[in-house]
Amino acid sequence: MPRIEIVDMVAVQRAQPRGTRPDRMPSLSPRLADALRRTLSRGEQAIILLNRRGYAHYLCCASSKCGWTLDCEHCDARLVLHTGRGLPRGSVVRCHHCLAERVIPDRCPGCSGKLIAMGVGTQRVEEELVAEFGAESVGASNALVEGRTLARVDSDSMRSGRDYFETLHRFGAGEIRVLLGTQMIAKGLDFPNVSLVGVLCADAALSMPDFRASERTFQLVSQVAGRAGRGAKAGLVVVQAFEPEAPALRRAAEHSYEAFAEAELGARRDAGLPPATRMARIVCRDREFERARAAATALADSLRGASSGGVEVLGPSPCAVGRIADHFRFEVLLLAPSARQVQQAMAAVRGMGLLKSDAKTAIDVDPVALL
Ligand SMILES: [Zn+2]
């Protein structure tokens, strides 16, 4: 088992020189940067995981009094900054929900202030690694500088399965020294020369409005940690987080699956959530806000009427992303002790002609995500 250390990124950012701009904070803590330097100088390899693609999560006004952010016109979401080769040329902002793109305004439309790019994505980390470690990115024209090569693996850089397997092959052959990527690289890779794994923003998923956020965080950290020290060498895992005391991270660092599972299952049981119960999620969407809400209300009412004992109907409530591609979204959650009771309640409402699988209604039994 590799040793797992958690680094408190709040403390790391506080230790930056006074006046450091929030968008200039380094992505790698001194601890991880130092470990990476040693790993490379020993001729070993490293994996850096950041489960967020693009360059920055969002663009906002530098003035804290203004607070303007660049949002998608069609969704209740911020636009993610993607960069071509170097900022600002070749850059674009893109919606990760509807895939719309738009040009980046020069200044804040609210107060004409400067715009800054907040929240790191894999592209920004790639840029930092190239600058700090003299790494050469595989995509760059003068790649393959001996022993310093870096490859970024995410759904933007990997156009096909072939790209992915070819990159892994080159990493396995030692030609690529650092693999940086999203959860695409978290699972199943077995390279004996990897002695360091870094996880950036390990607690990012904890802020998601989803009851599985903690489980996902534990799983991601445990999975990627398992990539270090597969060979004879001792492995080190550096987990960077803004909430270093989060139980999901602490338990993962202690390799205590049982303690995590016991606490998590207990909490789910108390809250009546899966796996203690079965769940169905119905999302009603419509271009008209009121029509979406009315459809979800009718559905929730009839589900309540059709449900037997032990079945709970929650909602309607706006989805975590309340509007996608100009459609407003409301959800109804059905919780029941057994899958049969879920099906019975749904069948009863379907019989009334209220529940149709069409463009306006999405039914998800045992949903994996609640966004
Ligand atoms: Zn959008």
Ligand SMILES: [Zn+2]
């Ligand atoms: Zn502004």
